[in-house]
Amino acid sequence: MALQNHTLGQAINNCLTEANRKLTDEQRLLSSLMVDYNRKTRPVFNASHSVDIFVGITLTQIFDVDEKNQVLTTNIWLDQEWYDQKLHWDPDHYNGLKTLRIPCKLLWLPDIVLYNSADDYTRGYMEALAMVRYDGHVFWPPIVNLRSTCQIDITYFPFDDQVCKLKLGSWAYDGLQVNVFNRSTPVDLSSYVANGEWDLVNVTAIRNVIWYPCCPESFPDVTFTIHITRKTLYYTYNVIIPCMMLSLLALLGFWLHPLCGEKVTMGLTVLLALSVFMLLIAENTPATSSFVPLIGIYLTTIMSFTSLSVVLAVIVSNVHARGTKVSPLPKCFKRLVIFLANIVFIRVQFIHLEDDIDKSNSSITLVCNSETKDCIMKKSNPNGTIGHFSSARQLERMKDKLEQSENNTTDKIDRNTETTAAVMSALQYLIDKDRAYDIRERHSKQWAEASEIIDRFFFWLFVLGNIMSSLILLVFFPLTKTPTQM
Numbered sequence: 001m002a003l004q005n006h007t008l009g010q011a012i013n014n015c016l017t018e019a020n021r022k023l024t025d026e027q028r029l030l031s032s033l034m035v036d037y038n039r040k041t042r043p044v045f046n047a048s049h050s051v052d053i054f055v056g057i058t059l060t061q062i063f064d065v066d067e068k069n070q071v072l073t074t075n076i077w078l079d080q081e082w083y084d085q086k087l088h089w090d091p092d093h094y095n096g097l098k099t100l101r102i103p104c105k106l107l108w109l110p111d112i113v114l115y116n117s118a119d120d121y122t123r124g125y126m127e128a129l130a131m132v133r134y135d136g137h138v139f140w141p142p143i144v145n146l147r148s149t150c151q152i153d154i155t156y157f158p159f160d161d162q163v164c165k166l167k168l169g170s171w172a173y174d175g176l177q178v179n180v181f182n183r184s185t186p187v188d189l190s191s192y193v194a195n196g197e198w199d200l201v202n203v204t205a206i207r208n209v210i211w212y213p214c215c216p217e218s219f220p221d222v223t224f225t226i227h228i229t230r231k232t233l234y235y236t237y238n239v240i241i242p243c244m245m246l247s248l249l250a251l252l253g254f255w256l257h258p259l260c261g262e263k264v265t266m267g268l269t270v271l272l273a274l275s276v277f278m279l280l281i282a283e284n285t286p287a288t289s290s291f292v293p294l295i296g297i298y299l300t301t302i303m304s305f306t307s308l309s310v311v312l313a314v315i316v317s318n319v320h321a322r323g324t325k326v327s328p329l330p331k332c333f334k335r336l337v338i339f340l341a342n343i344v345f346i347r348v349q350f351i352h353l354e355d356d357i358d359k360s361n362s363s364i365t366l367v368c369n370s371e372t373k374d375c376i377m378k379k380s381n382p383n384g385t386i387g388h389f390s391s392a393r394q395l396e397r398m399k400d401k402l403e404q405s406e407n408n409t410t411d412k413i414d415r416n417t418e419t420t421a422a423v424m425s426a427l428q429y430l431i432d433k434d435r436a437y438d439i440r441e442r443h444s445k446q447w448a449e450a451s452e453i454i455d456r457f458f459f460w461l462f463v464l465g466n467i468m469s470s471l472i473l474l475v476f477f478p479l480t481k482t483p484t485q486m
Contacts, residue, residue, distance in 0.1 A: 025094040030102065033087055033132075039108045042177065043084035043136075050176055053110045054081045055168055055222045056183030058141070059203060061193045062228065065150070065162065068286050071118045072150040072164040072226070077191075078125070079183060080112060081139045084132070091134050101129040104140055110178055115167040115221065119147040154285050157293035158235035159478035161201070162228050169221030175209065180220045182207050187224065197234065201227040239295060240474065243277060243302055246270050247466050250306045253313060254459035258320035258451050267310035274303045298473045305462055305469075312458050320451035329446050337450045340457040349449065 023031075042051055058077035065072055084107070091098045107130055125142040132138050150164035170178040186205035194200070204225045209218045250270045256263040278299050285293055329337070341348050 025097050026100060029089060029094050029097060029100055032089065033100075033102075034106065037086055037106075039106060041108065042173075043082075043086050043108050045085055050179045051082055051110070051173075052179050052181060053112065053170070054181050054183045055079070055112060056186045056188065056205070057166070057224055058188040058191060059200075059226075060191050062195045062198055062200065062226075063145075065152070065164075065198060065228070067152045067154060067157075067284060069118075070150055070152045070286055071147055072162075073145070073147050074166070074226070075143070075145050077141045077188075078112070078144045078168075079139070079141045079188075080110060081137065081183070082110065083136045084108065084138050085136055087132050087136045087138065089134050098134045100132045102132050104128060104130045104142075107132075107138065109140065111171050111173065112168055112180070113171045114146055114148060115169060116149045116165065117147065118149045152286055153291055154293045155291045156478055157281075157285060157295055158230055158232050158239070159294060159474075160230055162198075162230075164226045164228070166224040166226065167221055168224070169219060174215060174217035175220045176217055180207070180222055182222055186222070195228075197231055198228040199231060201229055203227070235295070239277060239281070240298075243274065243299060244466075244470065246273050247302045247305065250302075250309050251459060251462055251466070253309060254455050254462070258313075258317045258448075258455065263313045263317065264310055267306055267313060271303060271306045271310065274299060274306060278303070294473060294477065298469065301469045301473065302466070305465055309458075309462060312455075316451045316455045316458075319454060320448055328443055329450060333450070337453050341453045344453065344456050344460055346453055346456060348453075349445075 044051060056079040058079060059074065060077065061075045063073040063075060087107075104127055109130075125144055128140065128142045130138055130140040146166060148164065148166055150162065152162060154160060169180050182205050187203045189200075189203065192200065202225075204227075206223050206225070207220060208223055209220045211218050247270075250267055253263050253266045253270075256266070278296070281293060281295055281299065285296075338348060
């Protein structure tokens with residue numbers, strides 16, 4: 001009987017030895033570590049002690065900044081390390097094995113979550129292997145695609161900087177159970193891939209300790225602040241430069257003739273094109289009343305100038321058309337036009353002739369001498385003076401023909417005088433008609449010149465306004481950003 005028991009024990013030992021020969025060092029170590037290991041409880045033997053979690057991130061890429069929904073999407077490696085008191089071994093018992101990769105689903109993991117997440121938590125983290133050291137140190141760096149809320153300040157859009165935060169901490173454990181700290185290197189940018197729209201300025205990490213109304217214990221967290229600035233090349237070539245070109249087209253409308261119908265049409269076309277750009281900007285910015293984008297202010301300013309240019313085009317056309325009504329320029333309006341002409345350095349040609357036209361409204365009479373048979377036209381000025389206007393050479397030739405055809409009798413002289421009077425009456429009618437035409441023509445030229453001066457004045461005013469608005473809104477104003485506004 002004793003011999004049988006000895007034989008059975010030796011057989012069992014041989015089986016165990018043969019089984020152990022088929023297990024690797026890592027298998028034996030993992031089996032040994034997982035004996036009585038419960039991943040649902042904290043890995044500390046003394047319940048009054050806390051598990052210190054050291055959190056850091058390796059920022060690999062900024063996927064997108066959704067300004068409309070105010071969401072920042074980043075790709076990071078969430079580096080977490082802590083000490084697990086239940087995962088200790090002697091490397092000499094396992095042929096010098098000091099580090100073991102263990103599936104994370106077998107170990108206790110801290111419930112580190114993103115507090116300001118804009119995504120759901122149903123997906124969880126990547127089930128990456130945890131690197132466990134022989135002294136119980138655990139390092140777990142899962143790859144995480146984070147969608148965090150970020151208050152987008154579009155005041156200086158598209159020259160804006162954005163500051164977004166990632167607040168990471170334990171959700172269920174307080175600071176007495178799970179204490180969160182920064183890693184020695186909280187942010188690693190060695191694997192960062194540059195974004196096409198945003199430049200990464202800086203990333204900082206700060207540990208905060210906060211007390212919430214729900215619990216008397218403190219809840220520590222690590223807040224990572226990501227400072228990014230927008231690349232303006234895209235918006236410069238696709239928005240700003242086209243808007244400047246459209247504003248120049250609106251200015252060219254001032255050079256069109258006032259009676260040209262395209263003057264108003266061009267302004268309306270430019271206004272519609274600017275409205276399209278305004279809608280494009282509105283679609284890419286959040287629907288908020290807290291901030292007004294800088295590019296929106298610029299477009300509104302240019303649209304205001306364009307709208308005003310259409311109104312002024314109608315006014316200038318109306319001023320030009322008043323010349324057809326044969327009405328003189330009002331004195332106040334004439335002084336204003338002369339003042340504007342001096343500003344824009346335009347030499348006035350017809351507006352100063354208004355006084356000459358008034359003086360030309362004098363009567364022209366014909367004085368004939370029956371003895372010398374000479375007829376002279378004289379002009380009576382409004383001040384009572386009489387001056388020679390011109391001699392009637394044609395009437396003189398007509399008189400000579402009458403003398404050759406008839407005898408020198410008194411009746412013939414009387415008849416010649418009557419004929420001369422009739423001719424002078426017809427001549428006076430032609431002179432009055434020509435004077436009226438001259439007055440009407442001069443009035444028309446004066447109104448046309450006034451409209452040209454007004455148009456030119458507003459052209460230079462709009463040029464100055466466009467240049468000043470572009471410099472202030474697109475150059476000087478973005479340079480006045482303070483660090484608090486960034």
